[in-house]
Amino acid sequence: MKESLARLLDLQNIDLEIDALGRSRVEFPTEISRLEEKLDLSRKDVEGKRKQSEDLETNRRLMEGELEAIQEDLKKHQDRLYEVKTNREYDALQHEIEALKNRMDENETGILEGIELGDGLKERLEEEEATFKELESESLATIKDLKKRLGSVEDNVKEWEEKRAVVEIQIEPRALSAYNRIRKLIKTGVAVVQVEKSSCGGCFRQLPPQLRVEVRRQDQIIRCENCGRIVVWKDEDAD
Numbered sequence: 578m579k580e581s582l583a584r585l586l587d588l589q590n591i592d593l594e595i596d597a598l599g600r601s602r603v604e605f606p607t608e609i610s611r612l613e614e615k616l617d618l619s620r621k622d623v624e625g626k627r628k629q630s631e632d633l634e635t636n637r638r639l640m641e642g643e644l645e646a647i648q649e650d651l652k653k654h655q656d657r658l659y660e661v662k663t664n665r666e667y668d669a670l671q672h673e674i675e676a677l678k679n680r681m682d683e684n685e686t687g688i689l690e691g692i693e694l695g696d697g698l699k700e701r702l703e704e705e706e707a708t709f710k711e712l713e714s715e716s717l718a719t720i721k722d723l724k725k726r727l728g729s730v731e732d733n734v735k736e737w738e739e740k741r742a743v744v745e746i747q748i749e750p751r752a753l754s755a756y757n758r759i760r761k762l763i764k765t766g767v768a769v770v771q772v773e774k775s776s777c778g779g780c781f782r783q784l785p786p787q788l789r790v791e792v793r794r795q796d797q798i799i800r801c802e803n804c805g806r807i808v809v810w811k812d813e814d815a816d
C-alpha cells in the first residue's frame with residue numbers, strides 16, 4: 578500500500594495536467610474570439626474616423642469650388658453695374674449682389690469650420706491609428722501563440738495519458754477506486770494531499786494524533802475527517 582499511496586500523488590499530478598489541457602481546449606478558443614472581436618471593433622472605429630475625415634475633406638473641396646463660382650458670378654454682376662440704364666435695374670442688381678455676398682460669407686465660414694474640424698479629427702485619427710497598430714501587433718502575436726498551443730493540446734494529452742497508464746498499473750485497485758471516487762467530488766481535482774505541519778494539506782485542518790499515526794504507517798487509505806481527501810505521509814516531514 579505504501580507504494581500505491583506514493584504513486585497516487587504522481588497520478589494526480591498527471592491528471593491535473595490533463596485537466597488543464599482540457600480547460601485550454603475551451604479557454605483558448607474563447608480567448609482567441611475575444612481578442613479577434615476587440616481588434617475588429619477597434620479597426621472599425623478607426624476606419625469610421627478615417628471615412629469621416631475623408632468626407633470632411635471632400636466636402637471642403639466642394640465648398641471651395643462653389644466659392645469660386647460665386648466669386649465669378651459676383652464679379653459679373655458687379656461689372657454689369659456700369660451697364661444698367663435705370664434705377665430699377667440698378668436696385669435689382671444691387672439686391673442680387675448682396676445675396677451673392679451673403680452666400681460667399683456663408684461659404685467661407687463653412688470652409689473655415691471644415692478646416693478646423695478636419696485638423697482636430699486628423700490629429701485624433703493619427704493617435705488612434707498608432708494605438709490600433711500596437712494593439713493589432715500584440716493581439717495577432719497572442720492569437721498566433723494560442724493557436725499554436727491549441728494545436729499541440731491533443732499531442733500533449735496523448736503524452737500524459739501514456740505516462741498515466743504506466744503509473745496507474747502500479748497502484749492497488751482499492752486505492753485507485755478511492756482516488757477516482759473522491760476526485761469526482763472535489764472541484765479542484767485534488768483528491769490526494771500530503772500531511773503539512775501535522776495538518777491536512779488540502780483543508781489545513783489539524784489532524785488528530787491517532788490519525789497522524791495511521792497516516793504515517795502508510796498501510797491503509799486514510800481520509801481527512803474534515804474534507805474527505807486522502808492524506809498521505811510526506812517522508813521528509815519532521816512530524
Ligand SMILES: [Zn+2]
Nearest residue numbers: 777780801804
Ligand atoms: Zn482536509
